[in-house]
Amino acid sequence: MTFESKEKQVLPLAVNSLGQPTVVIVIPARYGSTRLPGKPLADIAGKSMVQHVYERACEVQGVHAVVVATDDERVATAVHDFGGRSVMTSAEHPSGTDRLAEVMAQLPADIYVNLQGDEPLVRPGDVQRLVDGMLADAAVSVGTLCHPIDSQEAQSPNTVKLVVADNGDALYFSRSPIPYPRDKEHVSYLKHVGVYAYRREVLQTYAQLPQPMAEKAEKLEQLRLLAAGLRIRAFEVEPTGPGVDTLECLEQVRALMMGTISAFEQKQPSLADVRLVIPDVDGVLTDGGLFYDATGEALKRFHVRDGLGMRLLEESGVRVAVLSGRDSPVLRKRVADLGLSFCLLGVKDKAAACQALMQQAGVTAAQTACLGDDSIDLPAFAVCGLSYAVPDAPQYVRAAATATLSTPGGYGAFRELADAILSAQGQEDVVASASGYSRLMSQMAQ
Structure with missing residues (x-):
């Protein structure tokens, strides 16, 4: 069977004057x-x-x-x-x-x-x-x-x-x-x-x-x-x-x-794209409770699994930046122990703070996830591509977040998100196998 063009003929093509291929x-x-x-x-x-x-x-x-x-x-x-x-x-x-x-x-x-x-x-x-x-x-x-x-x-x-x-x-x-x-x-x-x-x-x-x-x-x-x-x-x-x-x-x-x-x-941000995670402190990295010693210093209870989750992310190429509306020697000591180079403490405008951290880390909003638990975190939710609330956050905070975690603040909420990010980026064996963990982590602070 012979097939012909719709125009009934196909005209020959000529090489142009420069001799380039047709x-x-x-x-x-x-x-x-x-x-x-x-x-x-x-x-x-x-x-x-x-x-x-x-x-x-x-x-x-x-x-x-x-x-x-x-x-x-x-x-x-x-x-x-x-x-x-x-x-x-x-x-x-x-x-x-x-x-x-x-x-x-x-x-x-x-x-x-x-x-x-x-x-x-x-x-x-x-x-x-x-x-x-x-x-x-x-x-x-x-x-x-x-x-x-x-x-x-x-x-x-x-x-x-x-x-x-x-x-x-x-x-x-x-x-x-x-x-x-x-x-x-x-x-x-x-x-x-x-x-x-x-x-x-x-x-x-x-x-x-x-x-x-x-x-x-x-x-x-x-x-x-x-x-x-x-x-x-x-x-x-x-x-x-x-x-x-x-x-x-x-x-x-x-x-x-x-x-x-x-x-x-068309393409919403995903955990696979995340290169910066910004957690709040009180109510997220802690359970929100405050304890004062005899000198009046506020003490906070952190969870060791959150600390390990931060190190796992950092060693996997995902930066972690602690953001808090409070500032204290205890909080600064915890940040130093974790070896985190990004932190902003005592800030009130969390939207501007998140944008400053993104610029410092060289990432976009679509590559940034934040975690919060109260109204002060809503401006951060608005400027980050992904936002997560802890389950005991007020309903209106959970409604504004991309998703709500299942683990309460102070009990491993950050670690839950860290594991999800590692899994989305094809590195779940870092947390799920001895060989993967040993390969990545030679020294760490928890």
């Missing part, structure tokens, strides 16, 4: 999506999804053609109606790369960019970075994109991770979190963004490449290219917006493009 962006757009049938034609802010992708692709400089590759006349007609260019392809292709190889037979070029048709939030600048990178280094056979993610997202098998060499070449792709933090040290993760650029000769030989064991196990076709010794250069970009896989994803993208939700609302 570049074509191909947008695969299958109508029969299993989870969201008719996905390319889904309306988003008055345009079909495929039109949004097409228009963004047209903003990329140095590209000689943009074409939608589809297996359905309804998509081809829609593309034609908004003035775009389409190519009909077979519905039997096992992968997107195979579909691209069919387009190559109809549309000759030197470099083909595979831009998914379900990414209406794609940034033209990211695709530009990919195209420019391929044009700059003829030794790169395949190019793709990646961006940093937190350890929580790295745990999902639906998120493909990669490890790169110093020059940006991909060493491996996996659904598992890579690299594996054997010693539970802080590691950084990169997420693979499924935008590819191929040189023509790669597509010509792809179908003949054997399918390696790794590809069969991971269900990742790019591993076939690595196994064949081809270089895949990964260009790092800023975190990308969500694609459209399900109806829920579609509604989220619609809301983002219509401006009814912000990027902050």
Whole structure:
């Protein structure tokens, strides 16, 4: 069966006057999506999804053609109606790369960019970075994109991770979190963004490449290219917006493009992001009771497990800053014993104090969690990305917090949160195993 473009012909592309390779962006757009049938034609802010992708692709400089590759006349007609260019392809292709190889037979070029048709939030600048990178280094056979993610997202098998060499070449792709933090040290993760650029000769030989064991196990076709010794250069970009896989994803993208939700609302702060924890003292690190000695000095009862939780966080790369509306020699002695370098004591404006501590620690509000128990802590709740109340706090304080802990102040409330943070950041063995604890803590104060 012969497939023809919607325009009935495909015009040859000419190399420009500077002799640079010709570049074509191909947008695969299958109508029969299993989870969201008719996905390319889904309306988003008055345009079909495929039109949004097409228009963004047209903003990329140095590209000689943009074409939608589809297996359905309804998509081809829609593309034609908004003035775009389409190519009909077979519905039997096992992968997107195979579909691209069919387009190559109809549309000759030197470099083909595979831009998914379900990414209406794609940034033209990211695709530009990919195209420019391929044009700059003829030794790169395949190019793709990646961006940093937190350890929580790295745990999902639906998120493909990669490890790169110093020059940006991909060493491996996996659904598992890579690299594996054997010693539970802080590691950084990169997420693979499924935008590819191929040189023509790669597509010509792809179908003949054997399918390696790794590809069969991971269900990742790019591993076939690595196994064949081809270089895949990964260009790092800023975190990308969500694609459209399900109806829920579609509604989220619609809301983002219509401006009814912000990027902050799209991804709320999480414990996996926390880099600074700010606890109140009275009622959180203590039970709130005050005892006076014969000299009139106020004595406080601290819990040893809270102290250990602080050291565990500090040694794991999460800073702890004690904040209190009171000041006393006893409190200063406790802070010194714990080896904490951040503290503000005797403050009344806790919002300003939290912001000062964030600046001092070099973190954002989204990376900060605070703990409180009374009205004086509400301003801190308002400026920190995450806030936690102890269970015996007044109802209105608990209502203002992100969540309420189960452990009362003075009885290990801080340790409960510290354990939750370590778990969210993939370091639960620090508190749950002898080997993990021994590895991290050689000296400590409790």
